[in-house]
Amino acid sequence: MADMRVNIAGVEFKNPVITASGTFGYGREYEHFFPLSKLGGISTKGTTAEKRNGNLAPRIAETPSGILNSVGLQNPGIDKFIKVELPNLKSKDTVIIANIAGFSIEEYAKICEKLDGTNVDMIEINISCPNVKHGGAAFGTSCQSAAEVTKAVRASTKKPIIIKLSPNVTDITEIARAVEAEGADAVSLINTLLGMRIDINSRRPILKNNVGGLSGAAVFPVALRMVWQTANAVKIPVIGMGGISTWEDGIEMMLAGASAIQVGAALFKNPFAAVEIIDGMNDYLDRKGIKSVNEIVKKVQPW
Amino acid sequence: MKYMQGKYPIIASTTLAREIYDFTVCCPKIARAAEPGQFVTIAADGFPLRRPVSLCGIDKENGTIRLVFEVRGKGTKEISRLREGDMIDIIAPLGRGFRLKDYKTAILVGGGIGTPPMVPLAKIYGENCVAISGFRSAANVILQEDFKASGAKTVLCTDDGTMGRKGFVTAALREEIEIKKPDVIFACGPSPMIKGVVDIANEYGIPSQISLEERMGCGIGACLVCACRTVRNGEEFYAHVCQDGPVFESKDVIF
Structure with missing residues (x-):
């Protein structure tokens, strides 16, 4: 049994596998399949200051080895999260990361202030949601606005802050450097890649929002490349995600430079994907005689 | 209500009409828990999303459920290739009947x-x-x-x-x-x-x-993609077909 513990910004995870925001709700649904204590952590559904219904359906379309979604941040609002969902999650013996999104810098700061007084372990700042017209991705696609959001949330809370980055940019490493300079404790990447599908009979986009975010196995090589580049550009920990479906993907992602990983879309087909990845990664380390999972981080040997 | 995931044997399979298939699946625990109007999601080999199919039969005594589905695309086509004796990967019973x-x-x-x-x-x-x-x-x-x-x-x-x-x-x-x-x-x-x-x-x-029917992701209420416009406590609320439905009181649905 290898030591699977990892430490991100002073927070200890029992293993490096976190379920990704937007795929795992607030944990209640997957608890029917396995105890949440098996997970390293849970990144909760993106939560905003006020409750939101999100976009009209259809909000999902299948693609080759992938999924497009356009949920649009449906959530019950931060107050209900703090009152109802957080106490439940905190009883599950796993690291709880509150994923939050805003439509203005003030909103991001306000939510962080509210979370500062709670027992949430970390806050993941979503500056990369592609499915809302204002805010969301708009903050994540320029170094200046990404830095401004980071500065504002940094001033609003002492909780460790993870900035979740958008892949829909020219150079993700520049954004990562910009948020690192403003005091981000970690970065997580990638959020979904903006995509589209059209029904050839109706000539209508399948998603009512016309476009949506691509995730799933199809994006894994892109995510891996971006994590590798980012891990080589910043000193803060990188949490890698994007299409991780098997334990082998998890190992690759950590070799590329991720200190922890998130698993999302794979859960839809296999609700046990995250726990199987934990077990598979542990077996790999044992077979290789590696004592701690931290020993493989960024250990890819580039040509 | 608890749902479960597993691979269960198809004990009878037949074709009811062109591209409409009829599977009887032996899964006693699921059959015992299932209610009319609930559904299952079926994994299709090579496709990232499961396909939702409503329950056409629940035989609690014999521990079987009956799934009748139409081939709509490549995923359901793949599922339709399964035969008697094959194992089918399902999550069930799902939703409110x-x-x-x-x-x-x-x-x-x-x-x-x-x-x-x-x-x-x-x-x-x-x-x-x-x-x-x-x-x-x-x-x-x-x-x-x-x-x-x-x-x-x-x-x-x-x-x-x-x-x-x-x-x-x-x-x-x-x-x-x-x-x-x-x-x-x-x-x-x-x-x-x-x-x-x-x-x-x-x-x-x-x-x-x-x-009701809607394109689904997780099928259990976590991913929130299968939104359906409803009225809840006097306010418009996007309910989810997989968890709040698939059966709705029509007075609650906004058409």
């Missing part, structure tokens, strides 16, 4: 591939229900023997009149209500049919429940 409350008599309205979830209701209501089903043409007609065997009064409509009466289910529904007003109407089918059924139910002041 029909609420039977103390309704003594019912009219069931099924359109096309919306007909299968009406079969378990017909079994429960027997001669206290009328089962109206509608199909495009004689070649698409399925499940009529099941409705007859349940003791329900069975009314068949086809759009082109090649079998049963010619026309839509809504005309037959109106006639049946005029003959005997039921306590409740249960419906599943294409959106225009559902809308037509609900309009008639409202006109006669009969409560109605409808089983």
Whole structure:
């Protein structure tokens, strides 16, 4: 049994596998399949200051080895999260990361202030949601606005802050450097890649929002490349995600430079994907005689 | 209600009509927990999303469920290749089914591939229900023997009149209500049919429940993609077909 513990910004995870925001709700649904204590952590559904219904359906379309979604941040609002969902999650013996999104810098700061007084372990700042017209991705696609959001949330809370980055940019490493300079404790990447599908009979986009975010196995090589580049550009920990479906993907992602990983879309087909990845990664380390999972981080040997 | 995921044996498989398949799956725990109107999601080899299929039969004694589905695309085509003896990967039972409350008599309205979830209701209501089903043409007609065997009064409509009466289910529904007003109407089918059924139910002041369809992700209420506009506590709320439905009280749904 290898030591699977990892430490991100002073927070200890029992293993490096976190379920990704937007795929795992607030944990209640997957608890029917396995105890949440098996997970390293849970990144909760993106939560905003006020409750939101999100976009009209259809909000999902299948693609080759992938999924497009356009949920649009449906959530019950931060107050209900703090009152109802957080106490439940905190009883599950796993690291709880509150994923939050805003439509203005003030909103991001306000939510962080509210979370500062709670027992949430970390806050993941979503500056990369592609499915809302204002805010969301708009903050994540320029170094200046990404830095401004980071500065504002940094001033609003002492909780460790993870900035979740958008892949829909020219150079993700520049954004990562910009948020690192403003005091981000970690970065997580990638959020979904903006995509589209059209029904050839109706000539209508399948998603009512016309476009949506691509995730799933199809994006894994892109995510891996971006994590590798980012891990080589910043000193803060990188949490890698994007299409991780098997334990082998998890190992690759950590070799590329991720200190922890998130698993999302794979859960839809296999609700046990995250726990199987934990077990598979542990077996790999044992077979290789590696004592701690931290020993493989960024250990890819580039040509 | 607890759902589970597993691979279970298909103990019978048959074709009901062109591209419509009928599997009987042995899964005693799921059968014991399942209720009419609930659904399963089936994993299709090589596809990232599971396919939702409603329950056409629940046999608690023999520990089996019956799944009748239509090939709609490549994923369902892949599932249709499974045969008797093969294992099928399902998550079930899912969603909220029909609420039977103390309704003594019912009219069931099924359109096309919306007909299968009406079969378990017909079994429960027997001669206290009328089962109206509608199909495009004689070649698409399925499940009529099941409705007859349940003791329900069975009314068949086809759009082109090649079998049963010619026309839509809504005309037959109106006639049946005029003959005997039921306590409740249960419906599943294409959106225009559902809308037509609900309009008639409202006109006669009969409560109605409808089983809806939407593109799904996780199927268990976590990913929130299968939104359905409803009214909850006086406010517009996007409910989720997989968790809050697939069966909704039609008075709660915004069309």
